[in-house]
Amino acid sequence: MSMLGLYVPGDSVLHRLPVGAKLLVLLSAVTAVVAFADLWSALGAALAALLLYPLCGFTFRHVWRVLRPLLPFLAVIALFQALVGDGATAVRVCAQLAMAVLLSGLVTLSTRVSEMLGLFERLARPLRYAGVRPDRVALVLALTIRCLPLAASAWQASREAYVARGLRGRPHLMVVPVIIGLIRSAEAMGEALAARGID
């Protein structure tokens, strides 16, 4: 897993497709299905998105990993739509959402972070005229993604120290070490970037 951990190496057509094209197809497909607002089209699109997974070399484990976080939301939305509207609308909305998430998952699973950042860098090029460096925009995004596991590990270390010292009922004591740990990590990362000629 990468980018929060989803990139899966492969050699499918989807893997080889430029990231810009993938995002354009994703945007067009989702817009079309939502705008069409038809039950059978939504179900067909969701099924097609599902079938694309094995075709692109992904397994149903990947499907599950992409869809699992959505399931509680689908349940709430289906219930709400069934109560205020009708069953067909509930199924259609859920199918549209599932299709959108499945297609987004396909893009994430088949795209390296660096490719995504390359696209952002290109999209940010007009910002040069406002004094913004596009490569720095991409780097900031990359560092943000990188800092998530770093923050998690600072929290874990602080929690372990808290438990090891037999402290209980005062979880706020973990906050300061986490902040200090993150500041230290940020300084070290800045130094490492400078040492690698990125400053």
Added chain:
Amino acid sequence: MLRLENVTHAYDGRLVLRDISLELGEHRIGLIGANGSGKSTLARTLNGLIVPDSGRVLLDGLDTRTHAREIRRRVGFVFSDAAAQIVMPTVAEDVEVGLRGRGPTREEIDERVRCVLERHGLAGHRDHPAHLLSGGQKQMLALASVLVTEPEILVCDEPTTLLDLRNIKVIEQTLRGLAQQVILLTHHLDTLAGFDRVLVMDAGSIVFDGAPDAAVAYYTELMALSAPTEGEHQS
């Protein structure tokens, strides 16, 4: 060649480097000393990460004060905490980030990344999340990320401090096999066998400069003399 001329540096009024003048031309140079002796600060002046308060650090005549960017491209730096050096989410992406904006084409970048990952036993981890690697693999990644830029000189600040014995050996072997000039800061004195020159630092000064055996003997005695006595421990 790296040259230090009367380098002095202080943090908050505390002198950490005292008027150091050196020429660092040997292929393998070790730098040892107690914690807080000024080793890391000295190492950081070598590629301009720290600009000394007074004195100059020169690489082939270029001053780190005015040519830091150019010098950093020629002097690679490996830190002790490998995790803090990882700036990109996956192994390959982290290695290639230092090559961006340096001129190579996409194909050249891919090829250099592939070669360096293969050489350092990371080819199988190419697309793995860098933060999930083991400690030894992370340090190897840190080394690969610096070596891919092909620096002329490599400064390593205690790269084996956080590693187990097996990984220490792997990193040592890797460093030994490098064509580059290596300046190694370490507490693992065995690593210095075969080095051309070893410097001992104490309280911000170079107190010994010579062959590894003599330097290690000097340092060992220095540490024995400065170790607290039993009475001091109890108090």
